[in-house]
Amino acid sequence: MKTIQKFMILLLFGSFLSTHAQENARKGWDGVVKGGPRLNVSYNSTMPNSATKDAYVNNSSGISGDVFVPFSLFRKGWDGWPKTSIGLNIGGTYNFGGNGDPSVALPNAFPIFGQTSSSVSYRGVDQKNPGFRIGGGPQANFNLGEHFTISPMVLAEYFSMTQKEVSAVQTTQVNGQTKEYNLWTLPETKTTGIAITPKIRVRYMFNETFGIFADAAYIFGPKINTQTSTLNPLGNPNQAGQYEQQQLDLGTQVKSDIKSTSYSALALNVGLSFDFGRRRCPNGDCRDSKKVDDKGWNGKTKMTKADSGFKDQNTDEPKFPAEIQKLIDAQDAQLNKTFEYAKNTNKVAQSKCNFEVTKVDIQCNGKDSQGKAKYHVVITYKNNSTTGTSTLGHYSVACTPTTSNGTYLAVSPVGSATISSLSPAFSSLTPIAPLATTNITFDIVPSTTFYSLNIQGNTINSATSCGNCDDAITLQFPNCCNGCELNPLTANPISTTQLDAATGTIRIVNSISSPKNIVRVDADIVSIKYFPITSDCVKCNNKNANQDNFVGTNNIGGTGWTNSGNPKFYLGENSALNTSRSLVFTSASAAGVNLASPTNITHTVGVSPNSCCGDKVEIWIRYTIWDTECHVCDKLVQSIITRDGSCAGSNGGGTGTGTSTGTATQLPNKL
Structure with a gap:
């Protein structure tokens, strides 16, 4: 960035010098001479159109500087001021970027079972879209009397903009704890290319050297390529449309297709204008009345170069506008921290x-x-x-x-x-x-x-x-606390068998153990997947409450438990069936239950009836255990059963046979 800013300074300074040397040059038969450069500095506001705002670009502000280098002047009118001039405008704009949140609507929060509050907000640094433009193009000036000038121009500019990372974060209170999830993220990206900027400027001069101006421009910039990543929870919500907290914890970020949007924005500028090397010809005659050496063919006195009436008025080296220099000094003073300490x-x-x-x-x-x-x-x-x-x-x-x-x-x-x-x-x-x-x-x-x-x-x-x-x-030490290190849970599959092919019930037996005394065990169905041999044979369960839930008998071996897997929540009108995707086992005393030896935990799970062609069912159950010191550990257990084809009855009867395999996977731990 500093290299570009230095280039802008050199470009403006070089443009000034190239024209300053021509201040006294005679131009034209009528004695009107070529004017000097004009320096303009301004504050600008940029307002992207709706399509550009949908690409997460905010309204922003910045500073601009440009120099007008005249090519020729054509004297018109009685007062000696030229009515029209044509030249080159060279300059640049530094854009601070926009504050606040993007105008794009936030996504909806995922409903989480057990939540007490939930909200979604943007996260990201300000400023959000800093950048710059630098370039030049032709400019024409139409003078309306002695004070007003209208100047249309078309600029070709190098465009650079950095889109800072923005995230939509869901903040949810669950069981007294605050959880945050990135629902989607727009990573930091940089957009560069050529922008075409038509502009029209109105200027009012208070005297021969100082004035104010305002202009409006429309920026046709390069393509902005945006690609977001979106959180995809693990598995489907329950029938109430709610997710378990762990389904979001285990969710994956899915990248969207790249969206290309042409940058378009309206820019408004207000600033100060300075003229160098030009003064008004008194009485419409730019001759020096004190010196006459000869006369031309038209009877008017010819002027020597030294007598043209245009004298050096500024021989000092031009300085960059104070607003821009202050910005450059502030950036140079900032430290580039590559790590935190x-x-x-x-x-x-x-x-x-x-x-x-x-x-x-x-x-x-x-x-x-x-x-x-x-x-x-x-x-x-x-x-x-x-x-x-x-x-x-x-x-x-x-x-x-x-x-x-x-x-x-x-x-x-x-x-x-x-x-x-x-x-x-x-x-x-x-x-x-x-x-x-x-x-x-x-x-x-x-x-x-x-x-x-x-x-x-x-x-x-x-x-x-x-x-x-x-x-x-x-040194800033990371938090290395490990819940499963303090409460090491072991969970393994034991067996998976089919109970009823027609109603689609399966008996799953797993084992859990920990050297710590346990006061609570949660069992959650995280995912159930079906792999039929032929998709045409898939059947649904006509008992919707049974589908993909714990049903019937669920218990944990040993003594000291106050219940046999009470559901965390019931499924509406079917609550009498004790159907749920989440079960809770609690100890009868605060001292907990000794699970040093592996203890079987038995579940009845409702799935789809047997396919006529046969199928394979994959079931993932997460176990979460709390010890007496409130250390929490999670593990996933996978159970797989292969079922023979069965088409008896209106909804898939028959006995069916199956086999089972399984694995256990440790989840991210917590205290």
């Missing part, structure tokens, strides 16, 4: 060190022997010095090298963390070449009082230019 560099004893931490990578690395969280850290450390010798570690005498790095990593406060597996090691000296980087890797176990890590170094440029230095950084 708080850095505080302390130089020691007039140190000549010039080190920089350019990257920090922190990963979870299990626990130490005392059960404390351990992290693996990689720090990229750069020597920005171009001369001299730079190394890790402090020297006891700043200009006298040692043979080892020493303790070049120190924690603050002292003793607040343990460091191990350090590379480079303490034992041998590690030089860092000018402008080179080295990776410092280690494992760290921080305590609750750990504040910062000090990296120590030394640089020697000459016998007298040397010193030690410290770089103190605050």
